[in-house]
Amino acid sequence: MDVFLGIPRGFCAGVVRAINIVELALDRYPHPVYVKHQIVHNPYVVQSLESKGARTVEDVDDIPEGATVVFSAHGSPPEDFEKAQRRGLHVIDATCPLVTKVHNEARRYSNDGRKLILVGHHGHQEVRGTMGQTSMHLMDDRDLSSPPGWEDDTPVAVLTQTTLSVDDTSKSISEITGRFSDVVVRNDLCYATTNRQEAVKQLSQITDLILVIGAENSSNCNRLREVAEANGVRAYLINGPDEMDSRWFDGVEKVGITSGASTPEDMVLAVIDALAPDTVSTIDGVDEDVSFVLPRELRD
């Protein structure tokens, strides 16, 4: 069996920054350091930080007064910051700067008098944070929801969740631009999402099966699996080698492997070890050179 690795894969700059923030907070502040929502959607990352003294909670009201809390990379609605202030919490915000950009766009276009449509997935943490910035209509491609029934000439701005499928999002945007006459489109899919999906498309040209390594609740991992299937290749999303089924590989000679933006490379290496392939090669892909600065209080 031959294995082909997608490039790029694994951690993006927003995930690296969020993990660094928790680690630096653990170095500097009393334990436990609370983390509101999983810092990134990966159980190994969460467990590793919890073993060092982090404690993950879903609700700000579950954090003892005066404690330090890191808000996750996915972004948070203003009401969570207000709750934290009422409880006297020390908040360190690990929201990815590319998500913060979407929050800023939402407030700006709303102040300009435009009605907002967010193309995103109902229930995802990032969508919760973005929807909290101002009033907006959510369009979710999974339930085939339509553009809202506003007047045709309503000034509209379209924002997107950062981790959606490039192809599905462009279909939703076309539907909106076909429905309203005055539309500003901000395609907010981030560089990491776009590059990893492009790499999966390349893998799907040369492999019989693709393994996406990452968590079930990771939006960008799920999209990678869907992109592989949309390009005609059987694909599975697994956390690690324990979740592989040997029957998947009957008659398979070429396996593609990629991983989502929140997946540690160790998990990819563990899967390669378990497959014990004859060869491992990497495809040509975008060389990402992106990093984000830390919050001021953690910079030395």
Ligand code: SF4
């Ligand atoms: S996937 Fe994109 S938006 Fe999400 S943390 Fe990474 S860079 Fe930021």
